[in-house]
Amino acid sequence: MQARSQVLITTTELAALIDAGEPLTVLDVRWRLDEPDGRPAYLQGHLPGAVYVSLEEELSDHTVAGRGRHPLPSGRNLQAAARRWGIRQDCPVVVYDDWNRAGSARAWWVLTAAGLANVRILDGGLSAWRSAGRRLEAGPVNPQPGNVAVLHDDLYAGSRPTLSAQQSGAGSVALLDARAPERFRGDVEPLDPAAGHIPGAKNLPSSAVLAGDGTFLGDYALTQLLSDSGIDRDGRVGAYCGSGVTATVTIAALAAIGCQAALFPGSWSEWSSDPARAVGRGPE
Secondary structure: OOHHHHHEEOHHHHHHHHHOOOOOEEEEOOOEOOEOOOHHHHHHOEOOOOEEOOHHHHOOOOOOOOOOOOOOOOHHHHHHHHHHOOOOOOOOEEEEOOOOOHHHHHHHHHHHHOOOOOEEEEOOHHHHHHHOOOOOEOOOOOOOOOOOOOOOOOHHHOOOOEOOHHHHOOOOOEEEEOOOHHHHHOOOOOOOOOOOEOOOOEEOOHHHHEOOOOOEOOHHHHHHHHHHOOOOOOOOEEEEOOOOOOHHHHHHHHHOOOOOOEEOOOHHHHHOOOOOOOOEOOOO
16 A cells, blocks of 8 residues: 555545445544634534544643643543544544644544554545535434554554654754744744744744645655755654644655654644743744
8 A cells, every 4th residue: 555545535535435334433633723622613514424533632631741732642541532432443544624634633643653553634624525525414423432452552652753852952853843934933922932943943834735725735746845845755854833733744744655754742832841942043
């Protein structure tokens, strides 16, 4: 299987699975900075059989201190949630969202870091499904409990590579900052204690890996983006953002071209919480 098809699924492919009644779990992970609770929108209309997942409550653990604004959940809590969502052992999972692939990429990263192998992001999200003329359902979905078992309790040391704050600032990894350019430069900082970026990082906004319709860029365009940023895809690559959410969009895009990038889960929210850490400002 090509790297891209291990990470992404098209609306046509997903519709065929649903229409055929194939064993499948579909997760609706709507989340955005200005609307973190996507449940009301989910209830108004979602993909057939899709179960709502809360990024804030189920894909993060806010009881963890010192790890940024969206600390990773424990594998133990994630397993309990995944069973509530109806995920069964060896059963495919498809995740989708309605905003810049942020929610679905976070879910993809968290689930695969926990050791689930067959998890894919709906390319283009909810808008692609609607554009294809596919039907939606309203109201909640309450699936039969699943039986999936995760492989890792500590997702910071799970199946996907991660970086600590110390490793992110050591200069031993080509570090991509997935935030908007104005936040990278330090012109504005609406959420975290300091404005700027981790010294040595290069700015590649997560929105840059998506086409205008919200689908991921093709392999050639993604490879060109890396090259234009001076990144060797065969070297050590890492990514961070504000709090470890939108950087997973970049990581998913790189995984689609066979480049396994590490995530700094705490991202800028963790880095900037320590005033002793250096802060870069302005362009690269």
